[in-house]
Amino acid sequence: MISTIGAELEYHLVDKEGYLMNIAPSILSDPRGKEFCYESSNARIEINSSPCETIEEIHQDLEERIIRLEKICEEYGTMIVPTGSEYGAGSGTQKWTPRLEAYPLIIGEHSNRLIKTISAMHAHLSQQPGRVVDQFNLFTALDPVAYAITSTSPLSYEGKNSLNCHRINLVRNLAFNEFPLHSQLLDYVHSVEEIDGRDREKYQQWSNRWLMRSGKPIEIFSSLFNSQNTGFSPIRKRDNFGPTGTLEVRSFDIASLDILLAALALYKGTNDRMINENIEVSFGKDVKDRQEYSFSPKRIILPNYHTLKNFEEKTINSGIRSDDFFNYLTSILAFAEDGLPKEDKKYLDPLKLMLTERMNPADKIMAYLKSNGHYGPTYFPEQGALATLYLRNEHLKSLGRTTPFN
Numbered sequence: 001m002i003s004t005i006g007a008e009l010e011y012h013l014v015d016k017e018g019y020l021m022n023i024a025p026s027i028l029s030d031p032r033g034k035e036f037c038y039e040s041s042n043a044r045i046e047i048n049s050s051p052c053e054t055i056e057e058i059h060q061d062l063e064e065r066i067i068r069l070e071k072i073c074e075e076y077g078t079m080i081v082p083t084g085s086e087y088g089a090g091s092g093t094q095k096w097t098p099r100l101e102a103y104p105l106i107i108g109e110h111s112n113r114l115i116k117t118i119s120a121m122h123a124h125l126s127q128q129p130g131r132v133v134d135q136f137n138l139f140t141a142l143d144p145v146a147y148a149i150t151s152t153s154p155l156s157y158e159g160k161n162s163l164n165c166h167r168i169n170l171v172r173n174l175a176f177n178e179f180p181l182h183s184q185l186l187d188y189v190h191s192v193e194e195i196d197g198r199d200r201e202k203y204q205q206w207s208n209r210w211l212m213r214s215g216k217p218i219e220i221f222s223s224l225f226n227s228q229n230t231g232f233s234p235i236r237k238r239d240n241f242g243p244t245g246t247l248e249v250r251s252f253d254i255a256s257l258d259i260l261l262a263a264l265a266l267y268k269g270t271n272d273r274m275i276n277e278n279i280e281v282s283f284g285k286d287v288k289d290r291q292e293y294s295f296s297p298k299r300i301i302l303p304n305y306h307t308l309k310n311f312e313e314k315t316i317n318s319g320i321r322s323d324d325f326f327n328y329l330t331s332i333l334a335f336a337e338d339g340l341p342k343e344d345k346k347y348l349d350p351l352k353l354m355l356t357e358r359m360n361p362a363d364k365i366m367a368y369l370k371s372n373g374h375y376g377p378t379y380f381p382e383q384g385a386l387a388t389l390y391l392r393n394e395h396l397k398s399l400g401r402t403t404p405f406n
Contacts, residue, residue, distance in 0.1 A: 003275065004051040004126045004242065005058060005268050009066075010039045010119040010254055011047070011080035012092075013073070014392070018385030020090030021078045032072050035065070040100060041092030041116050045069070045080065051124070051242055055265045055344040062257065063399060070405040081392045082260075084153030084167045084253030086117040087384025091157070099224045105213040106206050111175040115232070117157035118167045119254045121150065123264055124238070124246035125271055132237070132247070134281045136195060137188045138274060139235050139249055141293075141302040142267060144311040145329055146251035148320050149351060150263050153253055154362035155387055159380035164319040164362045167253055168312075171232050179205065182231025185312055187305045188283060195237050199227040206230045255361050256391070256398035258350050265347040266336045273339025274300060291324060295335035303328070319360040330355060365390060 013021045022042035027033045037046040047065045052058035066080075073079055086092060094100060094116060104112040128135060151165040163169055176183035181202050189195050203225065210221045228238055232250065239245040252263055273279065277297060284292030284304045293303040303311070314322045320329060333351055340348070354360055359367070368390045369375045374383040396402060 002053050003128065003268065003272055004053055004124075005055075005264055006051045006124040006246070007049045007058065007062065007260070007264060008122040008124075009047045009049075009062065009082075009260070010121070011045055011069075012083050012086070012119055012388070013043050013045060013078045014081050014089075014385075014388050015078060018081075018089055018388035018392070019381075020086065020092055022093045023076055023078050025095055027069075027072055027076055027078075030072060030076075032068070036069060038095065038097075039119075040094065042095055043086075043090070043092035044119055051126070054341065055261055055268060055347045058264065059257075059261055059347070062260075066257065066399065067405055074404055074406050079392055080395070081388050082119070082152060082254040082256055082395050083388055083391055084119055084151060084165070084255075085155060085170070086157040087155040087387050088157055088159035088381040089384035089388060090381070092116055098220075102210060102214075102221070102224055106209045107175065107179065114157075114170050114175040118153070118170060120167065120250065121252040121254050121260055121263070123249045123252065123267060124241060125249070125267065126242055127237075127239075127245040127247060128275050129244065131275055132192055133189060133195075134274065135247055135271060136235060136237070137281060137283075137302060138270065138300070139247060139267070140185065140188055141308065142249075142270065142332065143185050143234050143251050144308065144315045144325065145266070145332060146249060146263065147253055148315040148325065148329065149266070149354060149360055150253040150255045150259055151315075151319060151360055151362040152255050152365065152391060154366050155384055159377060159384055161366065161375070161383075163316055164360070165253065165316050168251070169316050176232060179231060181205065182233060185234050185308060188302065192237075196227070199230075199237065202230045202233070203227040253361075256394040258398040259361060261347045262350040265340060265344055266333065266351060269336030269339035269344070269348070270295075270332060271339070273335060276339070291328075293328065293331070295331050300335075319363055320354065321358060321363075326355070326358070361391075361394070 020043040024042045024045045039046040049061045147165045147168050153167040156166040172183050207221050234251045236248040281300045291307050294301040365387050374386050
């Protein structure tokens, strides 16, 4: 079976100085903006691709949509920027919808404010009958890779610059600290029934909280949420997407298109090689501080859960700089390359360069700010605006553009 991949890209909207603009409703009400989506903030807008069989195909699909949005944005005096977090240069407001109104009741006002500050890419990979559990576990093992290679959130909405990836830390350790089942990287699964059981439990937890705080009938909650779309789980099993359903990976930051395509190529190459070569999946021994894993044509051995959580902590703090994680990413990249057709292998080049330079996008943002003398809390919010403009330039370069689109 030929696998498909799709992507949802969430962009922030800014002015020419790099400050957020709450102008999404105007763009989306424009007849030309109907193909784009509102994404929980008036300063954010979403682009959705079609399902595609190759990275080359999704590249063309996304680039055409991005350019159409760019042309509309120019007329409204705004620009799209791939930032994983609001950097403190302005703040997104919210257009309340029934679903968005439910979030403060469930997770609280403060946590709702936190999740409104972040942007991401969500990737959908088609479920492969008979291998869904292996896919789910493979994507669990790839989780720290997703944000390590795409992080554009070294600054938080408060302008803090203490982490390489504030977005993942915000979701998993701050906003959803009361709901670990809804946001944490959980251990591997052993059956589809286990995945579905987790989803049912998540739905029950949220519906109980909503009923307790809203006092409204359960039918209203059921019209807004279902067992497969509650919370910010790193991986969602979405059975109603496409002919076979998809597995939705939600761990990526948003980044320039070249980086996003590299991330999609890594995931698709790893997934497709496992499926097409019928490679068996097993798990490394659950021994503390032992990093047992292997990605080979004979067998995939996924690192134990303790190792994954260790990688999570390291990548949130330092991206790809730790030796342990660097070696892990190097092993996966070599495996993924042989799972891609010849025309798609080139999309991994940004990851090869990343490994050579030992810097991910977040590192480059901070290096840029330091080189311009805008580093530290005394420059809040100006450093956020400057970082945004830096990413705007990286975004344009990934499209091969330096001039206006109209």
